[in-house]
Amino acid sequence: MSKLPIVVAIPTKNEAANIVTTVRSVIDHVEAVVVVDSDSTDDTQKLAAAEGAEVVPYEWDGKYPKKKQWCLDHVRADIPWLLFLDGDETPSAELLAELHRIFGQPGREVAVAAFDIPLGYWFAGRRLKNGYTIVKRALMHRGRCRFPELGDLDAPGMGEQEGHYQPIADGRVVRLSAPIEHEDLDPVRTWFDRHNRYSDWEAWLEHHPEVREEIRVAKTRQGQLFHKAPFKPLVSFAYAYVLKRGFLDGRAGLDYALAMSFYRWQIGLKTREGPQAG
Template structure:
């Protein structure tokens, strides 16, 4: 192990990230012991660009079951290095985070995982206020795992684990962010969240799986999981309570987009409810109009 590099392997799950991947690999290649792009049959130049920037490229094909992609990374990507940092193909560690990690790893660690806030970019602008996303992105693989849930029939997620955290007993939250800056057009955000809302709506009709996922969320996520009127609560929380309005138009657009996402989930869930005719014990009169 190089004395100048953090004893961490960076795993970057990708599929068609040619627009972003060079910047992501460059941000970590000189700071971490290993950098591995785990690619799911990209049809663009993601793999070529990543390799040119010095990353190891590993192909991944999902078999339709568990483990899904991130747990597969924990099981197979440089397993001799206990600590693994997940980065999306459009994410980079901030200089402050690199310094904080060096401080943490300069002494023995008792925690099993680190929660890291995201410095979120939306429509080309860095948001300084509003809703803060926190990812359990840095894991000691010997003491962490992603839960196995009954959601394989759910639409929307596929090979990726859903919106829940890996399981770890001792977790510490870091102060410095991962910068999440997607260079793709904003329509790709809506494309992704349209798929995600399919998964979330499916959960509304499978309460046993929904409860399993609730338990694998952060405390904040668990509270919001039970909140009524989620579109309105989401907007009021991000734009007013968390002062998203200080980010100007971008803050309004993001708060509104997240509110719309919550509305999509509710609408799709209601659309998927069984009709009166299909409910047990309900008889529907048939009326013929002459």
């Protein structure tokens, strides 16, 4: 089977626990795999290189573009299509087959700007089959997509990475059916560590409505609807656990619905506390 005309970009920092699995999942399927590493202090770079990935160092200068847009601008610019994977993500076999059907005909032009891909989400060691559905604009044509430059450089919580919004697509966007598997092997406390930082950023946005509005238009339709919802912790729990039947995932479904509700509660509490400096 011929390789897909895609470069996989994997932004990393200290992903030694996950990176081997991620690189192995794509190295035989795509033209190039590039790990863009932010000065990891573990063996991320060494392990990725041993699996055949190109490793590129990245140092953020505190301005735009941030890390993902930098990848679009600089990582194997000779390959128009770029797939972002986190250091703990792997494409499912069904997704690889779907991509081969789309890109597998030599000379065929794929006349869309981007593909939205659902995540197969793992939480506390279990694959969730129900509950809150996450969709990422992960595969894009670099000439037809760009991450917006927002007024959030003084916001805490995100740093070098773009926030929780999608790249803007200049053209049609197609949603694929097969998932990227998001299986983090780190302990669950790291999930709470990350979301504590993310809630700092979200709370900052509540005190900067002009930036919040810029971000709203770059979110998914689901994100835009939730953006307007009152009583977000309760709505989040009811949506994930009841409406989307998270209860069918047993204890893991309850834990995840509670964790997301707690995240929304954190945002509200930090918002009421007042704006925080970056």
